[in-house]
Amino acid sequence: MQHLYYPYEDFLTDAKRLTKKIDRKFDAIIAIARGGLSLAQFLGEYYGLRAVYSINTIGYNDTKKLETVEIFNIPELNDVKKVLIVDDIVDSGDTLIEVLKILKKAYPNVTFKTASLFYKKSAKIAPDWYAKEAKEWIDFFWTEDLK
Amino acid sequence: MQHLYYPYEDFLTDAKRLTKKIDRKFDAIIAIARGGLSLAQFLGEYYGLRAVYSINTIGYNDTKKLETVEIFNIPELNDVKKVLIVDDIVDSGDTLIEVLKILKKAYPNVTFKTASLFYKKSAKIAPDWYAKEAKEWIDFFWTEDLK
Numbered sequence: 001m002q003h004l005y006y007p008y009e010d011f012l013t014d015a016k017r018l019t020k021k022i023d024r025k026f027d028a029i030i031a032i033a034r035g036g037l038s039l040a041q042f043l044g045e046y047y048g049l050r051a052v053y054s055i056n057t058i059g060y061n062d063t064k065k066l067e068t069v070e071i072f073n074i075p076e077l078n079d080v081k082k083v084l085i086v087d088d089i090v091d092s093g094d095t096l097i098e099v100l101k102i103l104k105k106a107y108p109n110v111t112f113k114t115a116s117l118f119y120k121k122s123a124k125i126a127p128d129w130y131a132k133e134a135k136e137w138i139d140f141f142w143t144e145d146l147k
Numbered sequence: 148m149q150h151l152y153y154p155y156e157d158f159l160t161d162a163k164r165l166t167k168k169i170d171r172k173f174d175a176i177i178a179i180a181r182g183g184l185s186l187a188q189f190l191g192e193y194y195g196l197r198a199v200y201s202i203n204t205i206g207y208n209d210t211k212k213l214e215t216v217e218i219f220n221i222p223e224l225n226d227v228k229k230v231l232i233v234d235d236i237v238d239s240g241d242t243l244i245e246v247l248k249i250l251k252k253a254y255p256n257v258t259f260k261t262a263s264l265f266y267k268k269s270a271k272i273a274p275d276w277y278a279k280e281a282k283e284w285i286d287f288f289w290t291e292d293l294k
Binding site: 008012015016019031033034035037038040041042043044045046050051052053054056058072073075076142143145146147 | 159162163178184185189198203205222294
């Protein structure tokens with residue numbers, strides 16, 4: 001698959017684009033770690049939200065070649081009503097589906113919306129907002145620039 | 148107080164400097180949110196660590212410091228032995244002291260080390276590793292660039 005290097009400047013453009021698309025306010029942001037961490041920090045600063053949390057996932061293939069996603073470090077959401085979940089890319093969609101399932105089950109009275117920088121049309125779920133469609137493998141600056 | 152704009156390029160230089168100083172391996176990284184989130188993502192990628200977590204604190208105000216620091220969203224550390232806690236700046240040191248206290252109490256068998264981009268000499272505690280001494284108020288790129 002072709003690789004696309006994604007520099008900080010493009011991230012900034014796309015994060016701005018996302019803030020133009022996101023048409024409501026939230027009480028908290030949850031980053032899907034690691035991919036969503038930087039975006040969550042930027043959006044937290046942009047919206048003046050100190051409630052920026054993270055959630056962890058492990059994806060692995062079991063013996064039947066089905067991908068399962070384990071979710072852990074679920075943040076406390078006792079005082080919030082509207083939460084924005086962010087990630088760098090919605091690829092297969094498996095992670096986002098499982099994160100939403102777990103969070104909705106744990107917090108049935110919280111409204112969850114989702115945003116990502118990239119989205120693949122072949123994913124099983126679309127984020128509510130995304131900046132760009134991904135057609136290549138993305139080499140993000142946070143992966144490449146420290147090498 | 149004088150303000151210093153801190154661009155992405157300087158962050159990258161300082162994160163590289165940190166990786167040169169950090170002289171051991173860790174099983175997990177904990178970002179003190181929000182400030183440490185981007186650095187944690189970069190270091191997680193650099194060290195090939197998927198175990199990048201976050202912890203939340205309340206008690207620091209932009210203009211004045213409150214007496215108490217509340218810590219929440221403590222990550223699960225059941226399978227790890229050595230953890231690197233990261234933040235953008237160790238300013239008064241109050242947050243880092245409280246985070247260390249809570250984490251050491253919850254996980255007495257885990258070794259915690261700390262790293263930050265900036266450190267103020269007047270802080271009550273020094274991180275194990277830091278990139279730069281802070282002499283001004285730092286306007287980080289994640290705060291400024293989306294404005």
